[in-house]
Amino acid sequence: MKHGKQKNDPQKSDGSVYKLVELVGSSSKSSDDAVNNAVTRAAKTLRNLRWFQVTETRGSLADGKVAHWQVTVKIGFTLDDES
Amino acid sequence: MKHGKQKNDPQKSDGSVYKLVELVGSSSKSSDDAVNNAVTRAAKTLRNLRWFQVTETRGSLADGKVAHWQVTVKIGFTLDDES
Amino acid sequence: MKHGKQKNDPQKSDGSVYKLVELVGSSSKSSDDAVNNAVTRAAKTLRNLRWFQVTETRGSLADGKVAHWQVTVKIGFTLDDES
Amino acid sequence: MKHGKQKNDPQKSDGSVYKLVELVGSSSKSSDDAVNNAVTRAAKTLRNLRWFQVTETRGSLADGKVAHWQVTVKIGFTLDDES
Amino acid sequence: MKHGKQKNDPQKSDGSVYKLVELVGSSSKSSDDAVNNAVTRAAKTLRNLRWFQVTETRGSLADGKVAHWQVTVKIGFTLDDES
Amino acid sequence: MKHGKQKNDPQKSDGSVYKLVELVGSSSKSSDDAVNNAVTRAAKTLRNLRWFQVTETRGSLADGKVAHWQVTVKIGFTLDDES
Amino acid sequence: MKHGKQKNDPQKSDGSVYKLVELVGSSSKSSDDAVNNAVTRAAKTLRNLRWFQVTETRGSLADGKVAHWQVTVKIGFTLDDES
Amino acid sequence: MKHGKQKNDPQKSDGSVYKLVELVGSSSKSSDDAVNNAVTRAAKTLRNLRWFQVTETRGSLADGKVAHWQVTVKIGFTLDDES
Amino acid sequence: MKHGKQKNDPQKSDGSVYKLVELVGSSSKSSDDAVNNAVTRAAKTLRNLRWFQVTETRGSLADGKVAHWQVTVKIGFTLDDES
Amino acid sequence: MKHGKQKNDPQKSDGSVYKLVELVGSSSKSSDDAVNNAVTRAAKTLRNLRWFQVTETRGSLADGKVAHWQVTVKIGFTLDDES
Amino acid sequence: MKHGKQKNDPQKSDGSVYKLVELVGSSSKSSDDAVNNAVTRAAKTLRNLRWFQVTETRGSLADGKVAHWQVTVKIGFTLDDES
Amino acid sequence: MKHGKQKNDPQKSDGSVYKLVELVGSSSKSSDDAVNNAVTRAAKTLRNLRWFQVTETRGSLADGKVAHWQVTVKIGFTLDDES
Numbered sequence: 001m002k003h004g005k006q007k008n009d010p011q012k013s014d015g016s017v018y019k020l021v022e023l024v025g026s027s028s029k030s031s032d033d034a035v036n037n038a039v040t041r042a043a044k045t046l047r048n049l050r051w052f053q054v055t056e057t058r059g060s061l062a063d064g065k066v067a068h069w070q071v072t073v074k075i076g077f078t079l080d081d082e083s
Numbered sequence: 084m085k086h087g088k089q090k091n092d093p094q095k096s097d098g099s100v101y102k103l104v105e106l107v108g109s110s111s112k113s114s115d116d117a118v119n120n121a122v123t124r125a126a127k128t129l130r131n132l133r134w135f136q137v138t139e140t141r142g143s144l145a146d147g148k149v150a151h152w153q154v155t156v157k158i159g160f161t162l163d164d165e166s
Numbered sequence: 167m168k169h170g171k172q173k174n175d176p177q178k179s180d181g182s183v184y185k186l187v188e189l190v191g192s193s194s195k196s197s198d199d200a201v202n203n204a205v206t207r208a209a210k211t212l213r214n215l216r217w218f219q220v221t222e223t224r225g226s227l228a229d230g231k232v233a234h235w236q237v238t239v240k241i242g243f244t245l246d247d248e249s
Numbered sequence: 250m251k252h253g254k255q256k257n258d259p260q261k262s263d264g265s266v267y268k269l270v271e272l273v274g275s276s277s278k279s280s281d282d283a284v285n286n287a288v289t290r291a292a293k294t295l296r297n298l299r300w301f302q303v304t305e306t307r308g309s310l311a312d313g314k315v316a317h318w319q320v321t322v323k324i325g326f327t328l329d330d331e332s
Numbered sequence: 333m334k335h336g337k338q339k340n341d342p343q344k345s346d347g348s349v350y351k352l353v354e355l356v357g358s359s360s361k362s363s364d365d366a367v368n369n370a371v372t373r374a375a376k377t378l379r380n381l382r383w384f385q386v387t388e389t390r391g392s393l394a395d396g397k398v399a400h401w402q403v404t405v406k407i408g409f410t411l412d413d414e415s
Numbered sequence: 416m417k418h419g420k421q422k423n424d425p426q427k428s429d430g431s432v433y434k435l436v437e438l439v440g441s442s443s444k445s446s447d448d449a450v451n452n453a454v455t456r457a458a459k460t461l462r463n464l465r466w467f468q469v470t471e472t473r474g475s476l477a478d479g480k481v482a483h484w485q486v487t488v489k490i491g492f493t494l495d496d497e498s
Numbered sequence: 499m500k501h502g503k504q505k506n507d508p509q510k511s512d513g514s515v516y517k518l519v520e521l522v523g524s525s526s527k528s529s530d531d532a533v534n535n536a537v538t539r540a541a542k543t544l545r546n547l548r549w550f551q552v553t554e555t556r557g558s559l560a561d562g563k564v565a566h567w568q569v570t571v572k573i574g575f576t577l578d579d580e581s
Numbered sequence: 582m583k584h585g586k587q588k589n590d591p592q593k594s595d596g597s598v599y600k601l602v603e604l605v606g607s608s609s610k611s612s613d614d615a616v617n618n619a620v621t622r623a624a625k626t627l628r629n630l631r632w633f634q635v636t637e638t639r640g641s642l643a644d645g646k647v648a649h650w651q652v653t654v655k656i657g658f659t660l661d662d663e664s
Numbered sequence: 665m666k667h668g669k670q671k672n673d674p675q676k677s678d679g680s681v682y683k684l685v686e687l688v689g690s691s692s693k694s695s696d697d698a699v700n701n702a703v704t705r706a707a708k709t710l711r712n713l714r715w716f717q718v719t720e721t722r723g724s725l726a727d728g729k730v731a732h733w734q735v736t737v738k739i740g741f742t743l744d745d746e747s
Numbered sequence: 748m749k750h751g752k753q754k755n756d757p758q759k760s761d762g763s764v765y766k767l768v769e770l771v772g773s774s775s776k777s778s779d780d781a782v783n784n785a786v787t788r789a790a791k792t793l794r795n796l797r798w799f800q801v802t803e804t805r806g807s808l809a810d811g812k813v814a815h816w817q818v819t820v821k822i823g824f825t826l827d828d829e830s
Numbered sequence: 831m832k833h834g835k836q837k838n839d840p841q842k843s844d845g846s847v848y849k850l851v852e853l854v855g856s857s858s859k860s861s862d863d864a865v866n867n868a869v870t871r872a873a874k875t876l877r878n879l880r881w882f883q884v885t886e887t888r889g890s891l892a893d894g895k896v897a898h899w900q901v902t903v904k905i906g907f908t909l910d911d912e913s
Numbered sequence: 914m915k916h917g918k919q920k921n922d923p924q925k926s927d928g929s930v931y932k933l934v935e936l937v938g939s940s941s942k943s944s945d946d947a948v949n950n951a952v953t954r955a956a957k958t959l960r961n962l963r964w965f966q967v968t969e970t971r972g973s974l975a976d977g978k979v980a981h982w983q984v985t986v987k988i989g990f991t992l993d994d995e996s
Contacts, residue, residue: 017867019853022852026430030115031115032318049313051309051310054305058136061122144299205562215562216558227656231621235613269570272682272743325522371811383807390469439848473800474799515688518687550640605930718886728956764938764950905974
């Protein structure tokens with residue numbers, strides 16, 4: 001993680017490296033739910049997810065209403081052995 | 084539309100033009116609701132709304148609490164004959 | 167207006183929507199005067215102007231001097247029935 | 250306030266000065282709730298809060314889910330006699 | 333106009349006001365052609381177009397190729413009597 | 416895709432997640448061709464490419480001429496089972 | 499000050515630390531006057547003001563004219579013993 | 582010039598090249614005067630100045646007041662034979 | 665805190681609020697040392713410092729060499745009872 | 748050069764310094780051609796041009812069509828003995 | 831590589847494609863060392879690393895001092911057969 | 914200089930004009946050393962260097978390590994009689 005925990009993880013606290021992946025989550029419910037969907041999807045294939053940053057909020061419109069919220073997030077995770 | 088559907092609309096898929104208008108929606112309930120209010124208002128006078136992008140989130144404060152969420156959105160729609 | 171007054175205008179305070187238009191005012195006198203000219207022009211055709219934001223300051227040069235200040239402003243106004 | 254009300258407050262309307270402080274609110278519930286928590290905390294020690302602007306939305310992840318929303322806001326308030 | 337010509341147009345050179353509209357042109361041919369399509373469309377309903385600025389270049393993909401270039405442009409024109 | 420098609424794909428329209436990868440395409444011919452080369456390369460290993468966004472245009476110079484256009488693009492694709 | 503004078507102040511020239519506060523000055527007269535009002539207000543409670551940077555220029559509109567210029571400035575001052 | 586006049590100058594209208602130099606003008610009087618000082622200085626050594634763009638407004642403070650406005654401008658001029 | 669530790673601090677993990685202050689550290693030695701000087705100075709009057717973000721790196725020049733590195737940092741700390 | 752070649756040029760690979768100049772190329776043909784024109788012009792008076800970066804794409808409009816593409820580029824070249 | 835070497839590698843110089851990955855390196859020693867750690871980690875699983883760009887510099891604080899420098903870098907490498 | 918000293922230089926303090934040049938320094942040692950190399954090079958041909966601002970930090974990679982740090986700086990100097 002970009003932030004805390006390093007002290008609890010001393011053998012790798014110095015020189016820890018994190019990777020950022022950029023996903024777009026979508027949801028018909030809410031902008032927060034779009035973020036949750038992106039995180040849930042990332043968790044299927046990546047371990048050690050630590051933080052996220054929202055980089056864009058947009059969405060599709062249909063019939064004069066928000067059809068889907070589409071939120072772009074960067075997700076940071078600890079690199080162990082894949083890159 | 085900036086995104087999908089062009090194939091379903093072949094006679095105009097090449098050279099389609101969209102216009103962006105910038106609105107500020109407000110709501111005492113939530114930031115998402117402020118977006119919904121902006122979209123609903125746009126739909127009263129514009130047809131073929133296709134997507135939105137949030138460009139700023141702010142709000143007014145009163146009595147030490149959020150009084151109104153004020154969210155600026157750009158709304159894209161297909162141009163037919165007005166500009 | 168993006169900000170105050172909502173309380174004085176209760177019947178529309180929740181869900182008020184504002185529109186932003188982007189104009190470039192010019193003036194041979196000063197940068198502030200270029201803003202004033204843009205606002206004055208907007209007031210000819212739009213009611214309920216509430217606020218402005220300067221997004222760019224530039225100008226033309228002639229004979230080694232500023233010929234015209236050209237200031238881009240976004241002007242926000244309350245949407246009533248046109249968009 | 251950066252915006253309305255000046256007319257109702259004529260003796261200081263010209264030359265009013267506001268200060269911006271930057272806080273990060275957090276919440277396990279929602280991004281809006283993180284903003285509310287920042288505002289509530291600011292209201293404990295500052296009077297005359299007028300508006301806020303969201304400058305960043307991020308959060309921590311744990312167990313493949315959002316653990317805390319962390320939203321950075323700038324909060325504007327009228328300066329009376331402290332700075 | 334934001335740029336030249338003021339001298340040739342003395343009766344309005346001081347205080348001229350321009351308006352910016354934001355359009356997204358699309359084209360299956362090229363990014364330049366997407367700009368051309370946006371300008372051509374604007375010229376159907378607006379007079380006195382003076383300049384454009386590209387603010388975003390993106391596009392849709394299909395079958396592993398660019399399907400449409402989608403270029404966002406701001407188009408500036410002299411305001412005469414509509415806003 | 417960040418935009419259209421959701422309605423045609425109902426079983427996954429809610430909660431669809433896209434991933435963005437960032438590539439630099441190069442070409443001695445044109446800036447558009449550099450984008451095409453990046454997209455073609457992405458299509459060799461990724462399915463369901465949906466959209467791209469240009470984030471930087473630069474290039475190398477040799478003998479006082481453009482040697483290669485180098486255009487950075489983010490390419491969005493639907494995530495099915497790899498991340 | 500972020501810049502000169504350090505040589506005249508040798509005992510603290512290395513390791514001098516400055517603080518930035520962000521204020522919004524307002525004025526019905528001019529944008530420069532709004533900056534002056536912010537600086538004057540800061541000088542009431544802070545010593546050793548060194549420089550300012552304008553970060554935003556906006557204002558309120560009333561009766562189709564600029565009512566107040568509202569200019570956001572960051573003001574830098576030498577830290578002595580308060581923070 | 583980045584803008585008008587090309588038509589009046591046909592022999593070089595296609596392929597005209599302009600250069601931008603970045604200067605900081607200062608003035609104890611006003612921000613506009615700082616721009617004027619930068620332009621006046623540029624005109625001493627450069628011909629064919631065409632336009633300017635303000636990229637930063639800041640200044641030095643002394644005795645709790647603005648001492649000098651310092652405005653950064655990019656100045657564009659037609660390239661004839663020097664670069 | 666914007667980052668780790670929340671789990672170790674359960675009674676305040678939900679709704680924790682952090683404040684950001686912006687300082688400019690200077691050093692004749694190195695850019696990193698300028699950051700260290702800013703942090704050391706902040707630690708004299710603020711408790712619970714958690715993270716920093718560099719927002720600008722600049723410096724003064726004298727005799728054709730770097731005289732002082734001047735690095736602007738935002739420093740985040742947990743708010744307990746002052747603001 | 749900001750990029751490759753250093754190894755082929757060992758005697759100056761460490762400590763090589765490049766300069767960036769900012770030009771605006773124009774063309775009635777295409778945006779790429781406007782870049783080419785800027786580079787060609789730079790090559791008349793500067794040696795060792797290495798790379799360019801596009802920083803703005805705009806243009807003038809006449810008769811409802813693009814009259815000139817105007818593309819701003821920064822051009823980097825190796826500094827030998829002039830600055 | 832985004833820059834040099836293409837000429838030495840003629841069979842792929844036209845149409846070469848690079849990929850950017852975004853990593854956060856950390857170090858208790860220095861900001862440069864945090865970059866080095868990110869690059870070293872990337873080199874474990876990626877071949878043909880060509881260049882990096884720093885996109886953010888921040889860090890964690892403990893006991894009133896910098897605990898870890900955390901530097902975000904984008905790393906570019908030549909794409910051969912994975913994406 | 915953009916900042917201090919004006920008072921010590923009264924005959925030119927009002928209306929002083931500075932110029933900014935943009936250089937890229939490189940170094941195999943450190944990012945700070947790349948800045949030093951750029952400044953040293955500028956000092957060979959320019960007098961009265963006053964300040965610098967880092968605008969980009971990047972570098973080349975070789976053999977899985979940083980080969981050269983490449984730091985872009987804007988360098989400000991007092992204009993006396995050349996531009």
